[in-house]
Amino acid sequence: xxxxxxxxxxxxxxxxxxRKTPITVEQVVDTALGVIATExxxxxxxxxxxxxxxxxxxxxxxxxVNKADLDELLIGRLCAELVLPEPDPAAWREQIxxxxxxxxxxxxxxxxxxxxxxAMAPTDLETVRVTEGMLxxxxxxxxxxxxxxxxxxxxxxYVAAYCLEVSIARRRSAHDDATWVLDRDELLxxxxxxxxxxxxxxxxxxxELTAGEGHDRFDFTLGLMIDGVxxx
Amino acid sequence: xxxxxxxxxxxxxxxxxxRKTPITVEQVVDTALGVIATExxxxxxxxxxxxxxxxxxxxxxxxxVNKADLDELLIGRLCAELVLPEPDPAAWREQIxxxxxxxxxxxxxxxxxxxxxxAMAPTDLETVRVTEGMLxxxxxxxxxxxxxxxxxxxxxxYVAAYCLEVSIARRRSAHDDATWVLDRDELLxxxxxxxxxxxxxxxxxxxELTAGEGHDRFDFTLGLMIDGVxxx
DNA sequence: GCTTGACACGAACAGCGTTCGCTTATAGAA
DNA sequence: TTCTATAAGCGAACGCTGTTCGTGTCAAGC
Numbered sequence: 100x101x102x103x104x105x106x107x108x109x110x111x112x113x114x115x116x117x118r119k120t121p122i123t124v125e126q127v128v129d130t131a132l133g134v135i136a137t138e139x140x141x142x143x144x145x146x147x148x149x150x151x152x153x154x155x156x157x158x159x160x161x162x163x164v165n166k167a168d169l170d171e172l173l174i175g176r177l178c179a180e181l182v183l184p185e186p187d188p189a190a191w192r193e194q195i196x197x198x199x200x201x202x203x204x205x206x207x208x209x210x211x212x213x214x215x216x217x218a219m220a221p222t223d224l225e226t227v228r229v230t231e232g233m234l235x236x237x238x239x240x241x242x243x244x245x246x247x248x249x250x251x252x253x254x255x256x257y258v259a260a261y262c263l264e265v266s267i268a269r270r271r272s273a274h275d276d277a278t279w280v281l282d283r284d285e286l287l288x289x290x291x292x293x294x295x296x297x298x299x300x301x302x303x304x305x306x307e308l309t310a311g312e313g314h315d316r317f318d319f320t321l322g323l324m325i326d327g328v329x330x331x
Numbered sequence: 332x333x334x335x336x337x338x339x340x341x342x343x344x345x346x347x348x349x350r351k352t353p354i355t356v357e358q359v360v361d362t363a364l365g366v367i368a369t370e371x372x373x374x375x376x377x378x379x380x381x382x383x384x385x386x387x388x389x390x391x392x393x394x395x396v397n398k399a400d401l402d403e404l405l406i407g408r409l410c411a412e413l414v415l416p417e418p419d420p421a422a423w424r425e426q427i428x429x430x431x432x433x434x435x436x437x438x439x440x441x442x443x444x445x446x447x448x449x450a451m452a453p454t455d456l457e458t459v460r461v462t463e464g465m466l467x468x469x470x471x472x473x474x475x476x477x478x479x480x481x482x483x484x485x486x487x488x489y490v491a492a493y494c495l496e497v498s499i500a501r502r503r504s505a506h507d508d509a510t511w512v513l514d515r516d517e518l519l520x521x522x523x524x525x526x527x528x529x530x531x532x533x534x535x536x537x538x539e540l541t542a543g544e545g546h547d548r549f550d551f552t553l554g555l556m557i558d559g560v561x562x563x
Numbered sequence: 564g565c566t567t568g569a570c571a572c573g574a575a576c577a578g579c580g581t582t583c584g585c586t587t588a589t590a591g592a593a
Numbered sequence: 594t595t596c597t598a599t600a601a602g603c604g605a606a607c608g609c610t611g612t613t614c615g616t617g618t619c620a621a622g623c
Contacts, residue, residue: 121570145611155572157613166611217492218499222521227533230540234532246551248539253489253552260449260492267450289454300466301459307480308462319478320485323559330558353601377580387603389582398580564623571618579610586602593596 122152124162128172132209135173139270140211170215171223177205177212178225183232191240192325198233199258199321203314206262210270213262229255242328250328257324261317283309354384356394360404364441367405371502372443402447403455409437409444410457415464423472424557430465431490431553435546438494442502445494461487474560482560489556493549515541 130151134143145166149156163169181201184194206213221230230251237247272282290305301308311319362383366375377398381388395401413433416426438445453462462483469479504514522537533540543551 144609146609149572155574156611157572157574158570160612161570161572217495222518227522227525227530231530231533234536234540238532238536244536244539245542248536248542249548249551250555252548253555256492256496256552257485257489260488263449264488286454290459293459298459298463300470301463304466304470304476304480307476308466310477310480316481316484319481320556323482323485323556323563324552326562327555327559330562331555376578378578381603387605388580389603389605390601392581393601393603567620567622569618569620571616573616574614576613577611580608582607583605585604588599588601590599591597593594 122154122158122162124172126152127159127162127169128176131169131173132176135209135212139266140209140214141270167218171219173209173212174216174219175223175225177209178223178229180205181229181232183229184236186235186239188239188241191236191242192329194236195233195240195254195325196321198229198236199254202229202255202258203262203317206259207265210266211263213259213266216259217256217263237328240329243331246328246331250324254321254324257320261320354386354390354394356404358384359391359394359401360408363401363405364408367441367444371498372441372446373502399450403451405441405444406448406451407455407457409441409448410455410461412437413461413464415461416468418467418471420471420473423468423474424561426468427465427472427486427557428553430461430468431486434461434487434490435494435549438491439497442498443495445491445498448491449488449495469560472561475563478560478563482556486553486556489552493552 127148131143131148134148134151138147145156145159149159152158159169163172181198183198187194206216219226221227233251233254234247237250238244242250287305287309290301290308293302295302359380363375363380366380366383370379377388377391381391384390391401395404413430415430419426438448451458453459465483465486466479469482470476474482519537519541522533522540525534527534
């Protein structure tokens with residue numbers, strides 16, 4: 100069947116066949132980040148993104164080879180926003196902690212995007228800029244090159260995983276999923292309700308297992324790793 | 332349109348309408364793990380799993396409420412396989428390391444399944460069994476309850492993220508994706524080829540950044556965290 | 564004025580998780 | 594032994610996903 104004639108009288112022009120200002124990659128990335136910021140990474144589909152740009156999904160593939168490629172561009176943009184301090188040997192711990200906190204806040208600003216970061220190649224230019232900055236801080240602090248390199252890898256991996264977990268938890272609590280353990284109180288209740296005979300430590304230390312306001316757990320783990328690499 | 336008559340003469344019976352032995356949840360979980368082990372977690376679709384059980388996708392929903400539910404069952408099964416040692420105060424470091432290594436090997440045996448672990452609630456019964464076992468080891472080792480609780484969280488998160496990264500890397504190198512950085516040599520080449528002016532540390536320590544046979548990076552990070560919690 | 568080339572995009576494809584409602588084998592009643 | 598109620602199995606469909614093909618349309622060069 101042939102597609103129906105345009106019938107210009109009856110309908111308002113559905114859309115100019117050629118838009119005034121062509122779509123750019125920057126526009127695509129910006130719009131994608133906007134969608135993620137308001138609706139989360141899972142809502143970022145090619146159709147949703149195309150709709151936000153007032154076009155069809157096929158148009159995106161002129162600027163982006165893949166969705167994986169789009170993911171790389173998004174992470175690259177995020178990394179570009181990070182400010183890497185000039186290394187100060189006396190304050191290397193606070194500096195490396197600051198960079199990790201920046202990454203954490205960027206990830207959490209765009210919920211779920213850390214999933215893309217975990218699946219990405221470490222070869223992107225903006226990514227190596229971050230690695231370079233962190234490496235400079237650790238080396239200035241007197242950390243051995245090998246330990247510094249591996250510690251950066253571990254830190255980046257942990258931050259991404261932490262943010263993914265937090266994002267998932269927030270999304271589920273926002274969705275008001277009744278079967279999901281929403282708050283700490285509910286989790287605490289479940290732990291204390293366990294049979295004390297088979298789970299003695301879990302029931303006794305349920306408070307500690309569920310403790311942690313805000314990013315206490317994050318700060319603790321960063322301290323663990325940074326102290327560990329300092330004593331090496 | 333009515334569905335066509337069975338026509339029992341011309342065709343072999345397409346499938347017994349009621350199978351001799353009903354499908355059980357254990358069967359579903361076992362088959363799913365088999366699919367993951369041979370084809371990876373991404374290949375585990377409801378249709379693929381149903382096909383492996385010689386049925387249609389709808390039949391699975393009699394035994395599993397969701398794909399998320401299936402994921403929980405899979406992780407539960409994995410956790411059930413772990414052997415948790417009797418706590419020995421003198422060897423708590425080796426013991427906690429051993430548990431993490433077990434988890435790592437289980438995850439890597441079923442490539443990509445750690446993705447399901449990252450998205451899961453920590454309320455599953457088998458999961459709390461693991462937490463209980465790890466908590467017992469750390470408390471026996473003299474670690475403070477709060478530090479122990481948070482350290483377990485950090486360790487589990489890191490192990491899952493590490494395995495996810497490794498699984499993705501292996502899958503891409505197996506797919507022979509040409510655009511993917513396959514081996515360390517190629518990565519090393521890219522790092523050294525960077526402009527030394529803007530990336531001085533990365534180019535100089537490219538060897539360290541790309542170093543690590545097998546699970547060296549994993550062992551390093553575990554040492555970081557365990558030493559950190561010991562000195563606390 | 565005409566041609567050329569690049570970009571935009573509607574429509575379609577294969578595959579995904581999930582649901583509806585029909586079919587059918589068996590257990591228990593008569 | 595025959596009949597019926599029940600529950601499990603499952604074919605077909607829905608709405609969604611990423612991706613591709615061929616067509617449509619405008620802007621610039623001659």
